């Protein structure tokens with residue numbers, strides 16, 4: 211039995227989609243446990259690129275079944291668009307996608323409030339309604355997938371919610387109200403389209419575990435965007451860390467066999483918030499250009515910087531990462547020298563533990579070690595032995611500093627550009 215949690219170990223966009231696709235070869239089921247259409251997971255097979263936002267990245271392998279757990283917040287419009295897109299690519303979804311009735315629905319007012327609120331507090335969200343939807347979930351006002359099954363109840367819930375939201379829009383944000391009837395009509399219609407996919411995901415997953423099936427849990431975002439462990443308040447509103455996988459699917463901690471980390475060979479971040487190793491010079495520009503660092507969901511340029519081993523040590527600890535995939539190693543192929551942050555200093559003193567409060571986090575100074583680059587294009591390299599010695603040295607250094615074993619090295623976006631150890 212293999213029940214593995216796959217987590218983004220930095221600020222998201224580590225290459226989770228690509229690695230889930232590679233690993234799902236060895237799994238029967240891939241399940242998402244948190245986040246929503248704020249995620250953008252890219253998979254490249256031959257010359258075809260797929261960007262998935264809600265449906266697990268295992269969907270591209272016909273013998274894999276996919277599940278969306280209760281911890282995910284679902285935008286029905288995004289979901290149906292994604293299903294339609296995959297079907298247009300001749301990928302069969304029916305009977306291969308199960309959605310938890312307990313997952314919450316993103317409503318039009320969540321997306322609207324996300325964009326209005328962004329005007330003031332500037333987290334730099336993706337605008338997909340994620341924060342406002344989780345607010346309603348925890349305020350016990352949310353509307354869930356299960357509510358689609360009872361038209362009368364659904365209509366009542368939408369009307370009740372809209373009464374409150376329209377008040378808020380008018381009185382607090384001086385914004386035009388939303389039309390209740392058209393939203394009721396729109397959501398009543400989702401029932402028919404989504405009904406075939408609704409299934410008791412937690413019972414299904416636990417039954418499959420008992421039957422000896424292998425399950426991969428696909429995290430979205432990354433550890434430093436975790437609402438509890440990340441750089442709060444510059445985070446998302448869920449728990450991307452491994453702890454979120456249990457509450458987001460109903461697979462108990464006693465059934466989880468390992469935690470696998472996706473680690474980018476340098477650091478990126480989209481949106482606002484502290485980023486100690488961020489580069490504002492031509493090296494940062496080069497990482498963005500060579501690494502094509504533009505958001506898969508919003509297209510925003512990603513902020514880029516050197517690898518941060520101090521951050522990774524913290525991420526390894528809170529996630530329990532044992533093994534990792536290092537992605538985008540090829541992007542470092544044209545640097546003479548490569549820096550790695552091995553600790554933080556604050557007011558001239560080395561910090562003993564990772565600071566998650568913003569005041570210290572924005573003021574820390576990274577302490578760097580400088581490693582020799584390999585100045586070679588490794589995107590066609592297919593075996594560890596063929597990697598340049600400087601690249602091997604870089605991998606050894608990261609692995610030793612961070613305390614995890616590296617079992618996959620990714621040297622390009624395509625399936626074949628992968629070295630498994």
Ligand code: GDP
Pocket residue numbers: 218222223224225226227228249250251252253254500501502505506537538539540541620621622623624
């Ligand atoms: P995710 O959100 O963690 O799934 O990552 P994204 O898909 O948002 O961003 C990763 C980007 O890097 C995508 O465009 C991938 O196609 C690409 N990518 C993944 N692995 C590699 C790699 O090893 N090298 C290069 N050059 N690109 C990669």
Ligand code: IMO
Pocket residue numbers: 218221222223224248249250251333334335336337338339340341429430431432435444445446447479480481482506
């Ligand atoms: P994947 O799964 C990178 C960031 C946003 C913003 C913050 C809050 O592709 O790695 P939200 O819309 O979630 O309320 O925005 O989190 N963010 C991501 N950054 N990758 C993601 O997902 C992200 N999902 C959200 O940019 O800073």
Ligand code: MG
Pocket residue numbers: 222223224249250251252506507
């Ligand atoms: Mg992404």
